[in-house]
Amino acid sequence: MRKKVIAGNWKMNKVLSEANSFVDEVKEKAPKSDKVEAIVCAPYPFLASLVERSQGSQVKIAAQNMHFEESGAFTGEVSPVMLKDLGVSHVVLGHSERRELFAETDETVNKKTHAAFQHDLTPIVCVGETLEQREANETMSLVEDQVKKALNGLSADQVAKTIIAYEPIWAIGTGKTATSEQANEVCTHIRNVVKEVTSEETAEQVVIQYGGSVKPANVDELLAQSDIDGALVGGASLEADSFLQLVEAGTK
Numbered sequence: 532m533r534k535k536v537i538a539g540n541w542k543m544n545k546v547l548s549e550a551n552s553f554v555d556e557v558k559e560k561a562p563k564s565d566k567v568e569a570i571v572c573a574p575y576p577f578l579a580s581l582v583e584r585s586q587g588s589q590v591k592i593a594a595q596n597m598h599f600e601e602s603g604a605f606t607g608e609v610s611p612v613m614l615k616d617l618g619v620s621h622v623v624l625g626h627s628e629r630r631e632l633f634a635e636t637d638e639t640v641n642k643k644t645h646a647a648f649q650h651d652l653t654p655i656v657c658v659g660e661t662l663e664q665r666e667a668n669e670t671m672s673l674v675e676d677q678v679k680k681a682l683n684g685l686s687a688d689q690v691a692k693t694i695i696a697y698e699p700i701w702a703i704g705t706g707k708t709a710t711s712e713q714a715n716e717v718c719t720h721i722r723n724v725v726k727e728v729t730s731e732e733t734a735e736q737v738v739i740q741y742g743g744s745v746k747p748a749n750v751d752e753l754l755a756q757s758d759i760d761g762a763l764v765g766g767a768s769l770e771a772d773s774f775l776q777l778v779e780a781g782t783k
């Protein structure tokens with residue numbers, strides 16, 4: 532059975548003291564269960580401190596982006612080598628905010644996914660449609676295209692280890708959650724796409740998260756769906772209490 536993976540994406544929020552207190556509290560109170568993994572996706576300046584504080588707990592620390600090159604003249608960028616050296620375990624790639632606001636493309640997401648595996652980082656690859664695309668019935672084809680391009684050239688073993696986050700853009704930060712059926716329908720399609728490009732065995736191993744206005748009040752219903760293995764959470768991951776409730780839900 533697949534583990535549930537609850538990842539809190541803080542986006543550009545908090546200062547270091549707040550980040551430290553959050554991880555200290557989660558480390559102390561998170562349920563000790565091998566059914567769920569808790570990941571905090573933090574801004575770069577907090578990573579070293581959070582990795583150190585999370586030692587000895589099941590809380591993992593992720594970056595929210597990275598460059599695909601190992602080093603070089605890329606002012607303002609952070610490389611996979613740097614993240615690995617700090618002890619970061621996961622990295623969010625292709626979040627819709629990066630795609631919309633920072634010119635992330637399917638091609639750069641694919642390069643970053645390869646770079647993540649080269650440096651033993653687990654990628655959390657985000658895909659999802661806009662409201663216009665959903666209304667034009669393009670959701671399935673768009674998501675299929677994003678998944679195929681992100682995974683292009685990976686080995687079956689690497690695909691099996693990739694976390695895919697389905698995040699309909701219209702549900703991010705809007706309070707509008709996709710219904711659990713809508714979310715599961717797309718997650719099932721993603722698993723079928725993975726099966727098509729690899730094998731049924733690989734597709735059964737891939738963790739597929741849903742993201743978009745997930746909160747303690749709706750997480751149980753979402754996690755009860757057949758193909759939703761976790762959540763990528765923005766707003767409701769900013770308070771330790773709320774994040775802990777989401778992690779708790781993953782143990783059921």
Ligand SMILES: O=C[C@H](O)COP(=O)(O)O
Nearest residue numbers: 540703704743744765766
């Ligand atoms: O990465 C997280 C998502 O963008 C969801 O954000 P949200 O939970 O605030 O809607």
